Amino acid sequence: MASLKTSKDVQSVSGITVRLAGDSGDGMQLLGTQLTNTSALAGNDVATFPDFPAEIRAPRGTRAGVSGFQVQFASEEIFTPGDTLDALVVMNPAAMVTNLDDLRHGGILIANEDGFNEKEFKLAKVDSNPLDANVLEETYRIIKVPMTKLTREAVSEFGLGTKVADRCKNFFAMGLVYWLFGRSLDPTLRFIQAKFSKKPEIAAANEAALRAGWAFGETTEAFGESYQVEAAELKPGIYRNIMGNQALAWGLIAASKVSNKDLFYGTYPITPASDILHELTKYKHFGVKTFQAEDEIAAVCSTIGAAFGGSMAVTASSGPGIALKAEGMGLGMILELPMIIINVQRGGPSTGLPTKTEQSDLLQGMYGRNGEAPLPILAPRSPADCFEIAVEAWRLAVECMVPVMILSDGYIANGSEPWKIPTMSGIAPISITHPEGTDQSEPFMPYSRDEHLARPWAIPGTPGLMHRVGGLEKEDGSGNVSYDPANHQHMTNMRAAKVAKIAERIPKQDISGPATGDVLVVSWGGTYGACHTAVGRCREDGHSVSHAHLRYLNPMPSNLGDLLQQFKKVIVAELNSGQLRLLLRAEYLVDCIGVNKVQGKPFTVTELVAAIEQESNAVKGDSRLKAC
Amino acid sequence: MSTLPVLKPADFASDQDVRWCPGCGDYSILAQMKKILPELGFPREKTVFISGIGCSSRFPYYMNTYGMHSIHGRAPAFATGLKTTRPELMVWVITGDGDALSIGGNHFIHALRRNLDVNIVLFNNRIYGLTKGQYSPTSVEGQITKSTPMGSIDHPLSPLSVALAAEATFVARSIDAHVKHLGETLKRAAAHKGASLVEVYQNCNVFNDGAMAYAQERKQRADNVIELEHGKPLVFANGSKGIRLVGTHLEIVNTSDVPADDLLIHDEKDPNPSIHMMMARMSYPAMPEPIGVLRAVEDVPTYDDQINHQVATATANKGDGDLDALFTSGDTWTVD
Numbered sequence: 001m002a003s004l005k006t007s008k009d010v011q012s013v014s015g016i017t018v019r020l021a022g023d024s025g026d027g028m029q030l031l032g033t034q035l036t037n038t039s040a041l042a043g044n045d046v047a048t049f050p051d052f053p054a055e056i057r058a059p060r061g062t063r064a065g066v067s068g069f070q071v072q073f074a075s076e077e078i079f080t081p082g083d084t085l086d087a088l089v090v091m092n093p094a095a096m097v098t099n100l101d102d103l104r105h106g107g108i109l110i111a112n113e114d115g116f117n118e119k120e121f122k123l124a125k126v127d128s129n130p131l132d133a134n135v136l137e138e139t140y141r142i143i144k145v146p147m148t149k150l151t152r153e154a155v156s157e158f159g160l161g162t163k164v165a166d167r168c169k170n171f172f173a174m175g176l177v178y179w180l181f182g183r184s185l186d187p188t189l190r191f192i193q194a195k196f197s198k199k200p201e202i203a204a205a206n207e208a209a210l211r212a213g214w215a216f217g218e219t220t221e222a223f224g225e226s227y228q229v230e231a232a233e234l235k236p237g238i239y240r241n242i243m244g245n246q247a248l249a250w251g252l253i254a255a256s257k258v259s260n261k262d263l264f265y266g267t268y269p270i271t272p273a274s275d276i277l278h279e280l281t282k283y284k285h286f287g288v289k290t291f292q293a294e295d296e297i298a299a300v301c302s303t304i305g306a307a308f309g310g311s312m313a314v315t316a317s318s319g320p321g322i323a324l325k326a327e328g329m330g331l332g333m334i335l336e337l338p339m340i341i342i343n344v345q346r347g348g349p350s351t352g353l354p355t356k357t358e359q360s361d362l363l364q365g366m367y368g369r370n371g372e373a374p375l376p377i378l379a380p381r382s383p384a385d386c387f388e389i390a391v392e393a394w395r396l397a398v399e400c401m402v403p404v405m406i407l408s409d410g411y412i413a414n415g416s417e418p419w420k421i422p423t424m425s426g427i428a429p430i431s432i433t434h435p436e437g438t439d440q441s442e443p444f445m446p447y448s449r450d451e452h453l454a455r456p457w458a459i460p461g462t463p464g465l466m467h468r469v470g471g472l473e474k475e476d477g478s479g480n481v482s483y484d485p486a487n488h489q490h491m492t493n494m495r496a497a498k499v500a501k502i503a504e505r506i507p508k509q510d511i512s513g514p515a516t517g518d519v520l521v522v523s524w525g526g527t528y529g530a531c532h533t534a535v536g537r538c539r540e541d542g543h544s545v546s547h548a549h550l551r552y553l554n555p556m557p558s559n560l561g562d563l564l565q566q567f568k569k570v571i572v573a574e575l576n577s578g579q580l581r582l583l584l585r586a587e588y589l590v591d592c593i594g595v596n597k598v599q600g601k602p603f604t605v606t607e608l609v610a611a612i613e614q615e616s617n618a619v620k621g622d623s624r625l626k627a628c
Numbered sequence: 629m630s631t632l633p634v635l636k637p638a639d640f641a642s643d644q645d646v647r648w649c650p651g652c653g654d655y656s657i658l659a660q661m662k663k664i665l666p667e668l669g670f671p672r673e674k675t676v677f678i679s680g681i682g683c684s685s686r687f688p689y690y691m692n693t694y695g696m697h698s699i700h701g702r703a704p705a706f707a708t709g710l711k712t713t714r715p716e717l718m719v720w721v722i723t724g725d726g727d728a729l730s731i732g733g734n735h736f737i738h739a740l741r742r743n744l745d746v747n748i749v750l751f752n753n754r755i756y757g758l759t760k761g762q763y764s765p766t767s768v769e770g771q772i773t774k775s776t777p778m779g780s781i782d783h784p785l786s787p788l789s790v791a792l793a794a795e796a797t798f799v800a801r802s803i804d805a806h807v808k809h810l811g812e813t814l815k816r817a818a819a820h821k822g823a824s825l826v827e828v829y830q831n832c833n834v835f836n837d838g839a840m841a842y843a844q845e846r847k848q849r850a851d852n853v854i855e856l857e858h859g860k861p862l863v864f865a866n867g868s869k870g871i872r873l874v875g876t877h878l879e880i881v882n883t884s885d886v887p888a889d890d891l892l893i894h895d896e897k898d899p900n901p902s903i904h905m906m907m908a909r910m911s912y913p914a915m916p917e918p919i920g921v922l923r924a925v926e927d928v929p930t931y932d933d934q935i936n937h938q939v940a941t942a943t944a945n946k947g948d949g950d951l952d953a954l955f956t957s958g959d960t961w962t963v964d
Contacts, residue, residue, distance in 0.1 A: 041961050187959060231963075240960045254951055264713050284942035286949030289712060289935055294738040298705035301698065301735075305678070305709025308696060309717070313709065327699050335696075421955045437673070460694040460710070460717055463673045468642070468688050470697025471681075480644065481689065 004185060006218055009225040015074030016181055016229055017082030020173070021099045022091030022112075024057055024067045027170035032069025033416075034174060038187045039073035040241040040418050043231025046073045047529065049081035049602065050414045054271065054354040061123030063094045073181075075230040079382075079529030081415065083604040087180070089173055091115050091147075094124035096131070109140045110176065112169070114148035143222045147172050147213075154212035155205040164202070168209035175213020182228040185210060235420060242419040244383035244412035245272070248342065249279035251390025252314055253286050259394060259430035261312035262287040266302035268295055271354040272410040273316045273344040296321040300328035300341070307337040308469070310434060310459035312394060316342035318410075319361045320351060323368065329403060330369040333495065335469045336447070336455050338397035338404075340390070341375075345409040345525075347600045356600025357411035359525050360576040365405050366554060366583065372492050374499045376400070377554040379407040381528035384419040386412065389551065395430050399505075400498055401454040407553070409575075411602050412526040437463035447479040452505075453498035500555050509557035513539060513546030518619040519612060520567035522592070524550040524580055527603055531573050534608035543616040553580070561588040568619045571595055573608060637662035640672065642692045653804035653830035653844075654683060657751065658690055660811040668818055670718050676710060677720045678703045680727040683758045684751035684830070687722040701732020704739035707746045708931070715932040718818070721748040726756050729765040729785050740796040740823045742931040747817045747824045750787050755836035773835075788908035788922060791825045792901045798824035799904065799923040804831060805844040809855065809919065816921055822930050842912050843919070852912055856920035861891035862907075864916045871910075878906050880915065896924045 018035070022028045029050055040046050049070040058065030072082035084104040090096040092115035103109060116129055136142055151169040152162070171192075178185055189207060196203035217223055242250075256263040265280050265288065267273070281290040293299040299315050306313035317325060322343045332339055345361045347353025361368075365377050376396055380389040389406055397404040435456045438444070446467040447455050458465040467479060475482035476490055511520075513535065523531040528549050535547040548563060550556065564570050564584065572581040573595040581592045595611040597603060640662040648654045665675065675693040679685035681700035688695030694717075698706045703721045711719045721739070728736045728750050739746065755773065756762040762775035763782070770779040791799045798820040802813040810828065817824035829840045838844075842852040854864045854871070862871035863883060870883045870891040878892065898904070904923045911917060943949075 037959055041959055043961060043963065234963045236963050238956060238960050238962050240955070240958065250951070250955070253949070257951060262713065264709060266709055283949055283954075284939045285946040286951070287939060287943075289939060291708065291712060291935070293705065293708075294734050297702060298708070298735055298738070301702040301705035302709030302712075304698070305696075305706035305711075306713045307709075308706070309710045309714040311709075311713040313713075328702070331699050421960065424951050460676050460714060461674050463671070466673055466693050468691075468695035468697065470689070470695075471699060472697065 004214060006179065006182065006226050008218065008223070010182060010228045011225050012228045012230065014076055014229070015072060015078065016086050016227060017070065017072040017084065018087040018089070018177065018181070019068055019070040019085050019099060019102065020089045020177070021066055021068040021095035022170070023060055023095070024053060024055070024065045025060065026067070026091045027167070028067045028069050028091070031170050031174050031177075032071055034188045034191060035177060035183070036071050036416055037241050038178070038183045039071065039229070040239070041187050042183065044073035044075065044229055045078045045232040045234060045418060046071060046241065046416070047078050047081045048416045049411065052355055059123070061092055061094055061120050063098050063124060066095045066098050068095070068099060073229055075232050077232060077234065079532045080602070080605060083606050089177060091173070092124065093120050093126050093130055097124060097126055103140060105139055107140055108143065108180070109136070110143045110145060112147035112173070113144040114146050145176065145216065150212060150216060151209050154208045158201050158205045158208070160201065160205055165205065168205050171206045171209040172213040175210040175215075176217045179214045179217030180223065180226050182226050185214060234418065237420040239418045239420055241416050242384055242387075243275075243414060243416040244380070244386045244408060245275040245344070245414070246279050247383055247386035247419065248390050248406070248408065249276050251387035252280065252340070252394075253283055253288060254387070254424065254427060255391045255394035255430065256287065256312045257424065258391070258427050259312060259398065259432050261432065262289065264289050264291070264303065264306035264311040264313045266291045266293055266299045266306065266313070266315050268293050268299045268317065268321060270296075270318045270321045272346055272413045273318050273342065275413065276316050276342065276344075296324035297328060300325035300332070303339050304328060304332050304335065304337060307332070307339045308335070308460070310457070314340040314342065316344065318344050318346045318354075319348045319364065322361065322364060326369050329375065330371060330373045331471045332403040333369070333373045333375060334471060334474075336401045336495070338394075338401055338457065340393050340397060340404055340406060342406045342408060344413045345407060347598070353600040355410065357409045357526065357602060358575050358598060358600060359407075359409055359527070360579065360598065361407065362553065362576065362579040363582070365407055372496065374496055374554065375403055375405050376499055376502055377405045377407060379525040379551060379553055380412055381525065381549055381551060383412050383415050383417050385551075387419070391427060396502060398430060398432050398457070399454060400452050400502060401457060402499060407525060409526045432457070434459050434462065435465060437465060439464060443478070445477045445479070447474055447477050449494075453494060453501060503555040503558045506552050506557060508559045509548055509550065509563055511546050511548045511563060514544070515546070515563075516566040517544035517546055518567065519543065519545040519569045519571060519616050520564065521545060521547045521612060522550065522564075522570060522572045522580070522584065523547070523574065524553055527573055527575060530603040530605050530608055533605045534612060537605065537609055538612045538616065543612065545612055545616055550580075556587065561590075564588055564590045569593060569615045571612065571615055573603065573611070575602070635666040635672065637666060640665050640692050642690055644689050646690050647686065648683060649834050651833040652683070653753065653832070654687070654751065656804040656807055657749070657810065657828055657830065658687065660807055660814060661691070664811050664815050664818070667815065674716065675718045675720070677722055678707045678710070679722040680724075680732055681758070682724040682727045684722055684724040685727060701727050701730070702735055703727070704732070704735040704744070704746070704748065708739060708744055711744055711746055711932045712935045715745070715936055719746040721746055723748060723750050725750065725752045725754060725764045725766040725787070729787060729790065737790065737794045740791050740794040740825060743797055743822045743928050745822055745930040745932050748826070749814070749817070750825065750827045751830040752787060752827050753830045753832035753836055754839050755832050757832050757835055761835040786908055786911075787825065787827045789905060792905045792908055792923065795901060796825055796923070797822040797925045797928045798921070799908075800825065800921040801827045801829070801919045803829045803840075803843055803919060805846075806849070806919070813920065816924070820924060821926065822928055843917060852916050854916050854918045856894050856896070856918050856922065858894055858896045858921070861888070861893055862918070863891065873903070878910060878915070896921050897926070899925055
């Protein structure tokens with residue numbers, strides 16, 4: 001398939017941020033995913049932000065039903081899906097009015113004008129056609145395209161019904177977007193062939209719509225030029241595009257392979273964690289057993305049962321489900337069995353905002369169990385980082401015989417970025433030994449300790465090591481039930497020390513930028529990209545600012561306290577009301593300034609830059625004051 | 629190959645002191661379990677007891693096997709994770725009426741309907757013992773307890789009816805004081821491939837003493853209990869009375885008044901649980917209560933077999949998974 005070439009002018013730009021918005025049923029997520037993959041294959045760095053309603057099919061045409069997909073692709077390394085949009089594609093009035101504010105002045109608005117009629121205005125609750133607003137022409141470049149009509153014409157030869165024909169219009173929109181940004185049609189043509197292999201007439205219609213969209217861009221006088229984004233200079237290697245939940249699933253399988261364990265995944269469906277289940281259950285031939293339990297509690301309990309039996313056991317959920325698992329997690333902790341508990345965080349409290357992102361379960365992870373039950377907590381910083389975090393979590397779990405929690409979030413889970421594909425031989429093996437059977441000449445001590453304070457992982461089936469575990473407090477060493485006061489103190493201290501000791505083995509906290517200065521930005525989890533970009537921009541503007549991004553939240557790296565002392569101000573940026581800030585203040589007695597947001601949306605770089613500048617300028621003001 | 633050592637009941641006793649109240653029915657169940665396990669000839673180290681919370685759930689501590697005293701109501705869920713990943717183990721779930729039917733009702737139903745190959749022994753004393761005497765889901769209507777001073781207004785739940793509604797493949801009942809019957813019933817449960825439920829009438833002599841005396845006391849038992857036998861008619865009161873199926877109802881008849889073939893013949897193997905359900909609903913004092921095996925349907929695939937079968941099938945069809953190949957499948961690009 002020869003790539004199509006435009007005959008119009010091509011302007012080279014370093015990066016483009018585009019958002020595709022339409023009704024939930026308009027296929028915007030598919031369009032976005034295809035544009036992302038195509039851009040990644042063109043060698044761009046990419047970052048995505050899908051944003052969709054919790055309802056499966058919210059009432060058609062309404063603002064609540066708008067589904068969007070934002071992608072930034074660039075010729076340089078990028079860490080966020082972009083703040084303001086260079087281009088916005090809208091399929092109906094509701095999509096336009098809910099997204100237009102994010103389009104930059106001078107940006108391109110492409111509207112399916114067939115979707116703008118009286119009926120749609122009523123559904124979107126607008127008084128008049130928003131495309132007719134006078135201010136629009138002055139602010140944006142508006143391209144009205146009768147996509148429905150043109151799509152119907154393009155597919156007319158296939159004799160499809162109107163309804164089916166209209167479903168092809170997202171491919172028409174895709175073709176037009178591909179033309180505008182000089183993207184090759186080939187990956188999407190391959191996708192169409194594979195996806196609709198059993199429905200050749202649908203495949204042909206979608207292909208025709210895609211090509212018609214491209215041809216429209218090439219011929220219409222509305223577009224004088226298209227844009228080209230060159231390949232980015234990424235580290236050498238083989239890359240693929242990967243989403244966070246997919247990377248987590250693959251990381252779990254990789255961890256099972258390097259530790260010679262079969263993977264058991266016990267879970268209950270919940271947004272935005274379910275895709276991990278959907279992914280893992282495809283890989284039974286990797287020794288993966290998935291169990292869709294009757295509820296969240298059964299999911300964590302089955303996980304503990306599998307861990308007791310000697311499997312690599314994992315459960316995942318989101319905040320509401322993690323709340324239900326709390327008692328089970330406490331049992332896993334006191335049993336001292338290795339397992340992984342994943343929380344793909346979403347907006348809370350209660351059911352909250354199921355499809356929106358938030359980082360408000362940090363304190364739940366730290367303290368959300370009865371009694372003193374500390375668990376190690378790791379947080380991936382980006383979609384691709386989920387892979388490494390999964391492997392690292394299992395390594396710590398088995399070395400310390402403890403459940404390890406991973407705090408991902410909806411933004412990472414559904415976002416995607418290029419992933420430099422590792423080789424399995426490059427992943428360090430995780431060595432696991434189970435005590436061997438004895439003739440019982442000496443009593444087995446299931447709660448004896450090694451240098452990591454970990455107990456032996458003796459599994460059923462081993463002769464001579466029969467023992468009972470349970471949620472009642474245990475006597476040190478023997479594991480027998482004990483109500484002895486001094487023993488309870490000792491065991492509580494021991495379990496806490498075991499987790500705290502992990503700080504000796506994890507990497508020291510690294511810092512981006514100078515090791516001392518005016519302002520340090522501290523962040524964790526999915527806000528890495530926005531914070532990294534904002535700090536870089538402020539440093540370019542002459543501010544003395546550095547960035548420390550935590551992947552280990554419990555225990556925190558051993559040098560973190562010292563590191564915080566090297567800055568005049570510490571900003572903690574997080575998508576909650578100040579949970580990490582609370583921990584840092586309590587642990588290190590360092591005052592921290594919170595930059596917080598709970599809107600179900602990620603940080604924009606712009607708002608972080610403003611917050612950093614404010615604190616940096618305050619420091620400069622203070623020192624000028626002192627100089628006087 | 630060395631021969632397996634012959635084990636005695638004492639070999640299944642752990643070194644822990646048993647801490648049930650003197651006179652508790654739990655002692656009898658523990659003794660019968662220790663008695664029948666050596667007879668099964670199954671290695672101790674491959675035997676696992678998993679319990680929830682409650683008096684009965686201390687059981688695993690007293691067995692010299694692997695064991696887990698888990699959390700309230702959830703034992704079947706722990707057993708599911710263990711049995712699916714280690715199908716070669718013999719897994720017992722020890723639970724009570726509160727543990728299995730109140731806080732753990734969901735897990736109880738689902739373990740049974742999935743036909744997970746575990747043996748669930750439900751100690752039914754119709755009271756909350758460990759929390760000192762509140763009514764349970766099996767307490768009778770009107771029962772005065774600490775939490776029901778004017779009498780319980782809840783309609784009691786029958787464990788057997790619940791299990792049959794979930795189409796459990798093995799459903800049985802026995803009595804703590806009827807030790808021979810109890811041992812035999814536990815053995816039948818162990819031999820069954822699939823989920824087994826054994827309800828055991830167990831006396832709580834502190835908070836609900838004598839609640840099931842009509843079935844436990846030898847003198848009363850003959851008149852109030854029918855010992856089921858597959859292929860045999862339902863008779864009680866030393867053969868003087870029997871049960872007849874009339875339409876969709878069971879009724880008591882004097883055996884001398886009706887032809888022998890009028891009596892209901894017990895068919896534990898009937899895949900249709902309707903008559904088993906009628907039997908489960910027979911309750912004292914209106915009717916005698918059946919003990920023994922109500923239902924034992926074999927050759928139903930077990931959950932643990934099937935989950936492992938899917939893994940084996942996928943591996944046979946696709947070969948052992950190759951992660952390097954998976955990572956590089958689909959669209960990739962190279963940066964030089």
